[in-house]
Amino acid sequence: MTSRNDAVPQTPLRADARRNVEALVEGARTVFARDGVDAHVKDIALEAGVGVATLYRHFPKRTDLVLAVxxxxxxxxxxxxxxxxxxxxxxxxxxxxxxxxxxxxxxxxxxxxxxxxxxxxxxxxxxxxxxxxxxxxxxxxxxxxxxxxxxxxxxxxxxxxxxxxxxxxxxxxxxxxxxxxxxxxxxxxxxxxx
Amino acid sequence: MTSRNDAVPQTPLRADARRNVEALVEGARTVFARDGVDAHVKDIALEAGVGVATLYRHFPKRTDLVLAVxxxxxxxxxxxxxxxxxxxxxxxxxxxxxxxxxxxxxxxxxxxxxxxxxxxxxxxxxxxxxxxxxxxxxxxxxxxxxxxxxxxxxxxxxxxxxxxxxxxxxxxxxxxxxxxxxxxxxxxxxxxxx
DNA sequence: TCGCCAAACGGAATCTGATTCCATATAGTA
DNA sequence: TACTATATGGAATCAGATTCCGTTTGGCGA
Missing domain, CATH: 1.10.357.10 (Tetracycline Repressor, domain 2)
Incomplete structure (x- = not known):
């Protein structure tokens, strides 16, 4: 089953970036489960241990994050x-x-x-x-x-x-x-x- | 059919207040129809020709307004x-x-x-x-x-x-x-x- | 191993819209 | 007509989302 959304970005993500994406998805999963999909962006970033800008860099729209989760x-x-x-x-x-x-x-x-x-x-x-x-x-x-x-x-x-x-x-x-x-x-x- | 929500307020509304409530409900109806229930509070007040404070005085919560409409x-x-x-x-x-x-x-x-x-x-x-x-x-x-x-x-x-x-x-x-x-x-x- | 630099970062600054506050205006009454 | 409690409008405040920018760092070439 390789039909996943794994479109490789032009420039492959740097290691730290990859790690942060991972952390964000996990953090979002936790926070969404606790507060629902309308959870505060800040809380998700906090939970993931990254700044909000990082969150926005990887997931410009909230739905992107929901989708990933x-x-x-x-x-x-x-x-x-x-x-x-x-x-x-x-x-x-x-x-x-x-x-x-x-x-x-x-x-x-x-x-x-x-x-x-x-x-x-x-x-x-x-x-x-x-x-x-x-x-x-x-x-x-x-x-x-x-x-x-x-x-x-x-x-x-x-x-x-x-x-x-x-x-x-x-x-x-x-x-x-x-x-x-x-x-x-x-x-x-x-x-x-x- | 008198089961309507017409609980009389302690002090009956002043004439201008009554007029404004009317205008707000009508304005809200218009704006909700145009923009959906998430319409901006300001737009509703504008449509009704009153200030936002007036809106809040009569309808503290958004749902109150939706309900009235x-x-x-x-x-x-x-x-x-x-x-x-x-x-x-x-x-x-x-x-x-x-x-x-x-x-x-x-x-x-x-x-x-x-x-x-x-x-x-x-x-x-x-x-x-x-x-x-x-x-x-x-x-x-x-x-x-x-x-x-x-x-x-x-x-x-x-x-x-x-x-x-x-x-x-x-x-x-x-x-x-x-x-x-x-x-x-x-x-x-x-x-x-x- | 070292140094370079594009990629990535964090948090402050900004923007948007909701909610509250308060000085002013007015309906209703005497 | 004067008085006062009720209402009012817009400014001030607040909350949260989004963007900006100076700093940090991973990964590559020497």
């Missing part, structure tokens, strides 16, 4: 899908994976908010992550469709967005989120009477 | 429900009303974002509006259930929230929103085979 988790999500697909019926794998994805979104409380609200951001931050996840979910959906367990034709992208949106109220409202996801799945399944 | 539209939404219930089958009324509600949320682009993201806001701004709408939707749901057109037991509040959440990407993505709402309804209906 998430990349790793997204990769994990993709791997999970493959494992689930191997160990369960397609429909179960799908259900389980959505639950996993939901947990992922919730962990980063506020991420959902960042992914949404406003065309610009949606296209920016959202697109990159969702596009990475899309083939994964699509495969699970295809699998479920083949077994006839599912009728509905919602696209993978639709589902990814919907779940993310339904996660917005945050971890405290996970019950609500679960109920709604179940409802969506029911709709997808068009369960032929129960 | 929305109150009227929410009332309209409630009335629409009653009309629809009278003119259609319960299930149709429900579907149509949700579409109306969805349009309402979309009109105020950014409203959804305000309603969400973060427990605090959810409880604050969200609660008041949703609670006003809740009995309305609940009645429609009851109606649909009685006719046997619907099995699912999702609560009115759940649905109100879900639709609002699914509206977050904004008016430009209304197709997505509609698809997802349809899916939810399908889930609710648990259509006994098609």
């Amino acid at each position: 998430l990349q790793h988790d997204v990769d994990e999500c993709v791997e999970t899908a493959q494992e689930l697909a191997a160990a369960h019926t397609p429909m179960d794998a799908l259900t389980l994976w959505l639950d996993r994805y939901c947990a992922f979104v919730l962990t980063k409380h506020g991420l959902a908010a960042a992914l949404q609200s406003g065309e610009a951001t949606f296209a920016g931050l959202g697109a990159q992550l969702l596009e990475r996840l899309e083939p994964t979910l699509d495969e699970l959906l295809q699998g479920a469709r083949v077994t006839g367990a599912m009728e509905g034709g919602a696209s993978a992208m639709d589902l990814l967005r919907a779940v993310a949106h339904l996660c917005t109220p945050g971890p405290a409202h996970i019950d609500y989120t679960r109920r709604m996801i179940t409802l969506l799945l029911t709709g997808l399944r068009q369960d032929p009477a129960t | 929305l109150q009227h539209d929410v009332d309209e939404c409630v009335e629409t429900a009653q009309e629809l219930a009278a003119a259609h089958t319960p299930m149709d009324a429900l579907t149509l009303w949700l579409d109306r509600y969805c349009a309402f949320v979309l009109t105020k682009h950014g409203l959804a974002a305000a309603l969400q993201s973060g427990e605090a806001t959810f409880a604050g701004l969200g609660a008041q509006l949703l609670e006003r709408l809740e009995p309305t939707l609940d009645e429609l749901l009851q109606g649909a259930r009685v006719t046997g057109a619907m099995e699912g037991g999702a609560s009115a509040m759940d649905l109100l929230r879900a639709v609002a959440h699914l509206c977050t990407p904004g008016p430009a993505h209304i197709d997505y929103t509609r698809r997802m709402i349809t899916l939810l309804l399908t889930g609710l209906r648990q259509d006994p085979a098609t």
Whole structure:
């Protein structure tokens, strides 16, 4: 899986710079987890032990930083899908994976908010992550469709967005989120009477 | 319908104050529609032709202003429900009303974002509006259930929230929103085979 | 190993917008 | 008409984000 965003910069980063980028991503992960994505820039720089200018040098826009933090988790999500697909019926794998994805979104409380609200951001931050996840979910959906367990034709992208949106109220409202996801799945399944 | 938030202040507002409050709500409506709920406070004051201090005097928190602007539209939404219930089958009324509600949320682009993201806001701004709408939707749901057109037991509040959440990407993505709402309804209906 | 210099750094300076303060103006009453 | 509590507008203050600039340092060539 080499489709990562590892575009090599014109001039390769100096060792200290590389170290700082690393520290910033880690620091951001910590601070985002604590304060949400709207955390103060200064706090992140502090946590990483660098000046704010350094932060801005490497991550001109906040979303760049959010993106970097998430990349790793997204990769994990993709791997999970493959494992689930191997160990369960397609429909179960799908259900389980959505639950996993939901947990992922919730962990980063506020991420959902960042992914949404406003065309610009949606296209920016959202697109990159969702596009990475899309083939994964699509495969699970295809699998479920083949077994006839599912009728509905919602696209993978639709589902990814919907779940993310339904996660917005945050971890405290996970019950609500679960109920709604179940409802969506029911709709997808068009369960032929129960 | 006298359940409005018309708590009379200890000292009744002076005439000029009342006029300014009016102007502020109107100004806010205009500016929110143009710039979204994150519009600059100064712009709103300018549009209303008053100083910022006046704005703060009457609406200490931004949400107070948002709330005031929305109150009227929410009332309209409630009335629409009653009309629809009278003119259609319960299930149709429900579907149509949700579409109306969805349009309402979309009109105020950014409203959804305000309603969400973060427990605090959810409880604050969200609660008041949703609670006003809740009995309305609940009645429609009851109606649909009685006719046997619907099995699912999702609560009115759940649905109100879900639709609002699914509206977050904004008016430009209304197709997505509609698809997802349809899916939810399908889930609710648990259509006994098609 | 040493010295050079482009890359990188940190923190101060600046900018932007929100919030508060206060001297002035006015509605409502006697 | 005069008086006073209520309101007002814009200036002052504050918070946080973003940029600037003099200093430091990694990595390379001699």
